[in-house]
Amino acid sequence: MPCEKCADLCVRYPIRQPNDLLKAIKIAKQNVEDGTIIELPDLESINQNSFATVASGEAWGDIVEYNFCCSNCSERFSLHAETYHGSGGYWEPKNKSSVRENL
Ligand SMILES: [Zn+2]
Secondary structure (H helix, E strand, O other), X not given: OOOOOOHHHOXXXXXXXXXXXXXXXXXXXXXXXXXXXXXXXXXOOOOOOOHHHHHOOOOOOOEEEEEEEEOOOOOEEEEEEEOOOOOEEEEEEOOHHHOOEEO
8 A cells, every 4th residue: 555645646647648748757857956756777777768858848758667665565566657659648557456446
């Protein structure tokens, strides 16, 4: 179960267009900055750009995939999208049963 701190992030947020991805990145960035979530380094990541690069407003790669965990309860979150073909993706908790609601 997610804790109170990250409960607001336990939503399945669909990313269908660049604007959705921008919003998801912005929300993740704010939560990283205020310490709610921590970016999990992924050495096998297929990302072309680090989250810090993307969050600072530079272009993202064709595949966006970042993982985060709650600093309080270790709930894990995934921000993933395929931007090249525009098939989109999701911001979502890794654990599907933690999803509070579908947006
Ligand atoms: Zn939590």
